[in-house]
Amino acid sequence: MNKWMDISQKLVNDMVVWPGDTPFSYKVSWSMEESGSVNVGEIKMSAHTGTHIDAPYHFDNEGKRVIDLDINLYIGQAKVIHLPVKNSIGVQDLQAYDLSGVKRLLIYTGAWTNRTVFPETIPHIEEGVGAYLAKQGVQLIGLDLPSVDPVDSKELAAHHELTSHGLHILEGLVLDHIDTGDYELAALPLALAEADGSPVRAVLRKI
Numbered sequence: 742m743n744k745w746m747d748i749s750q751k752l753v754n755d756m757v758v759w760p761g762d763t764p765f766s767y768k769v770s771w772s773m774e775e776s777g778s779v780n781v782g783e784i785k786m787s788a789h790t791g792t793h794i795d796a797p798y799h800f801d802n803e804g805k806r807v808i809d810l811d812i813n814l815y816i817g818q819a820k821v822i823h824l825p826v827k828n829s830i831g832v833q834d835l836q837a838y839d840l841s842g843v844k845r846l847l848i849y850t851g852a853w854t855n856r857t858v859f860p861e862t863i864p865h866i867e868e869g870v871g872a873y874l875a876k877q878g879v880q881l882i883g884l885d886l887p888s889v890d891p892v893d894s895k896e897l898a899a900h901h902e903l904t905s906h907g908l909h910i911l912e913g914l915v916l917d918h919i920d921t922g923d924y925e926l927a928a929l930p931l932a933l934a935e936a937d938g939s940p941v942r943a944v945l946r947k948i
């Protein structure tokens with residue numbers, strides 16, 4: 742049996758987050774000495790820290806919250822493809838791959854190598870990709886980037902287009918050590934009732 746491999750960013754104090762967003766912090770808020778029995782930790786973070794999923798409510802006030810998302814999409818067979826050194830990812834790039842029967846697609850871009858700084862530019866998902874992937878049966882798209890849109894985008898066109906075609910978004914993966922191929926994925930969001938996103942522990946196992 743192949744081993745599970747971690748494809749998650751480590752959550753550590755002062756890690757890189759979206760510019761202006763809540764910094765990640767973990768601290769022991771009630772120590773062993775204070776409580777007499779246990780250390781109790783407190784975590785403060787944005788829902789879009791590190792490796793995480795987006796709920797449609799992130800970019801649509803009427804959109805689904807994390808708890809409304811189908812957990813079945815975040816566990817199961819996934820294909821990893823490599824699309825390095827691109828300014829953007831379009832239908833043409835994806836046409837090079839046989840995606841028939843692929844429900845979960847993870848894309849390695851390698852564009853965010855130095856994770857100690859937030860990237861100035863990233864490859865974004867082009868218009869038309871949502872429709873194309875949905876036609877192939879893809880329901881989850883994951884990338885090694887902090888967003889599927891350009892970092893300065895306010896319209897979030899790719900987020901909207903992917904969602905309108907039933908695609909679920911997984912961001913901030915670490916895929917540097919992952920070859921192209923077919924895997925089992927598990928990247929479950931927390932059972933957050935109201936949230937617009939959720940951190941996940943994303944793992945892959947070669948089939």
Ligand SMILES: N[C@@H](CC(=O)c1ccccc1NC=O)C(=O)O
Pocket residue numbers: 759760761762787789795799887888889894895912
């Ligand atoms: N769309 C990005 C996050 C994002 O856009 C963002 C996250 C935190 C604070 C501000 C953000 N965007 C502001 O324009 C994401 O899905 O993670």
Ligand SMILES: [Zn+2]
Pocket residue numbers: 788789793794795887912938
């Ligand atoms: Zn996000």
Ligand SMILES: [Zn+2]
Pocket residue numbers: 795887888889900910912
């Ligand atoms: Zn996003």
